[in-house]
Amino acid sequence: xxxxxxDYDDAMAILEKCAKRxxxxxxxxxxxxLGPPKTTAIDxxxxxxxxxxxxxxFFGHGxxxxxxxxxxxxxxxxxxxxxxxxxxxxVCATACFSWEILRAGVQPHDYTVLGYQGVLNLPLDCKYHPxxxxxxxxxxxxxxxxxTTAKARELCSRSFEQAAVELVAxxxxxxxxxASLVFRKAAxxxxxxxxxxRMDPACFSVNA
Numbered sequence: 001x002x003x004x005x006x007d008y009d010d011a012m013a014i015l016e017k018c019a020k021r022x023x024x025x026x027x028x029x030x031x032x033x034l035g036p037p038k039t040t041a042i043d044x045x046x047x048x049x050x051x052x053x054x055x056x057x058f059f060g061h062g063x064x065x066x067x068x069x070x071x072x073x074x075x076x077x078x079x080x081x082x083x084x085x086x087x088x089x090x091v092c093a094t095a096c097f098s099w100e101i102l103r104a105g106v107q108p109h110d111y112t113v114l115g116y117q118g119v120l121n122l123p124l125d126c127k128y129h130p131x132x133x134x135x136x137x138x139x140x141x142x143x144x145x146x147x148t149t150a151k152a153r154e155l156c157s158r159s160f161e162q163a164a165v166e167l168v169a170x171x172x173x174x175x176x177x178x179a180s181l182v183f184r185k186a187a188x189x190x191x192x193x194x195x196x197x198r199m200d201p202a203c204f205s206v207n208a
Contacts, residue, residue, distance in 0.1 A: 001032070002033075003019060003026075003033045003057045003058075003059075004057070004058045004059070004069075004077065005018075005035045005058070005072070007072070014123070014133070015059040016059070017133050018094060021137060022059075025141060034071075036072040040072070043071070044077035045077065048082070049085055054089070055092070055143070056092070056093075057093075057140055058094065062097040062100075062116075064101070067101045069098065069102075078102070084108075086111040088110055089111045089112070090143065090199055091113050092143060094116070094120070096120045097117075097118065098120075099116055102115055112149050112196070113192065114139055114140075115193075116189045117189045117190075118185075119185075120186060121181050123178055125178075132183075134163075135160045135163050136156070138155050139153055148196045149192050150196045158187075160186045161183070163179070163183045164187065167179035
């Protein structure tokens with residue numbers, strides 16, 4: 001698999017935690033990790049252009065205006081002009097607007113997206129980071145275990161929703177706000193587009 005992540009602002013600090021834990025749990029199954037401080041958008045594009053159709057896991061910023069997923073150097077790494085490089089892969093993008101950014105290439109290039117519709121709100125209060133990381137990785141880690149993209153989406157959504165329910169039950173007004181704005185919104189926003197795929201033991205994307 002190919003993992004891409006950034007760390008250049010407060011939001012990225014949370015997603016960096018997601019990426020590093022994902023890499024730690026994937027260990028030998030993740031041959032390529034592209035992160036700060038030296039990774040550029042060109043590095044990401046070159047990695048995608050290699051012959052192996054590795055599954056892609058992205059943790060970072062998505063920008064709707066340019067329809068781009070951003071590299072650690074803050075330049076567009078995956079965008080409308082290079083979606084063909086994602087052909088025949090599983091692409092799991094934990095980022096704002098990742099569903100909107102990637103869905104246009106699903107039919108012409110035959111890849112599958114597990115991503116988020118709209119803004120992916122992140123809890124800046126460190127109190128909520130561990131639970132957010134658990135929920136955000138519920139889907140990606142299921143893909144590591146060989147589940148299909150549809151099942152991974154279902155389990156990830158369920159994890160976010162359960163977190164929301166438990167936060168509301170705490171009785172805290174702040175917890176209830178975070179439950180609604182962060183966890184429940186993510187539960188509803190996570191989407192799958194494309195054929196229902198799973199990864200094989202060699203980390204390529206194959207039909208379920």
